[in-house]
Amino acid sequence: MPIRKTLLIGLLGLVIAACALYLLQAKNIKEYQLYLSEDRPGLTLSFDELSEEWSETDLKARFHDVRVDCHQGSPNPGMGERTCFIDINRLNGNAAMMAAFHFKDGKLNSASFNAPWWSHAPSLRHLEQQHGAPLGSQNLFHSGVRLIGWHLNNGSAVFYNRERPANLLGYNSIFWQSARQCQSQTCFSR
Incomplete structure (x- = not known):
């Protein structure tokens, strides 16, 4: 049980970190996505x-x-x-x-x-x-x-x-x- 709990806490930490990164860098992420996908x-x-x-x-x-x-x-x-x-x-x-x-x-x-x-x-x-x-x-x-x-x-x-x-x-x-x-x-x- 402690290993499973540790994995869940680690996974939750990764999800929170990914959400924080997205919220802090949303404008830059969007610009890179457009830059890499559009014909400019x-x-x-x-x-x-x-x-x-x-x-x-x-x-x-x-x-x-x-x-x-x-x-x-x-x-x-x-x-x-x-x-x-x-x-x-x-x-x-x-x-x-x-x-x-x-x-x-x-x-x-x-x-x-x-x-x-x-x-x-x-x-x-x-x-x-x-x-x-x-x-x-x-x-x-x-x-x-x-x-x-x-x-x-x-x-x-x-x-x-x-x-x-x-x-x-x-x-x-x-x-x-x-x-x-x-x-x-x-x-x-x-």
Whole structure:
């Protein structure tokens, strides 16, 4: 009887742990499920080509061959009033899940590109090939990540997770900030 009781308690513990994992990671689980099951397009772009002068119309013209969904609101109010999403499977040849373009006062303010945890190294190599060694790196964690960054010639900036996420249901993010956004929120401290 004690072995059977121990097995039942162990099984109950596993079920509770699985439920807790699902509740804590439901959004990420759903995104990975969609990413792995849907036929999504790839995007190729240079971060230098993104412009703070772009409107939603310009974005849709640039990515005319993919579905662009635009909505009122943004995950972070400082990013803007509207966000346009593109579900993708690759960004510049590397695994990627989603692109989000944030508009403030009708102009592109920032963009983010989420990629699965396993694509951290290839995406970092691509960024270093395009932009050289990072200009800056965070030593301390902020919101669970440390970023590295590049200052682009047009005054904008690109940031990337310094390390691959420890959570296998997490993802890497590439962030582009417009020159306007970098002026209002200093992208690099001197």
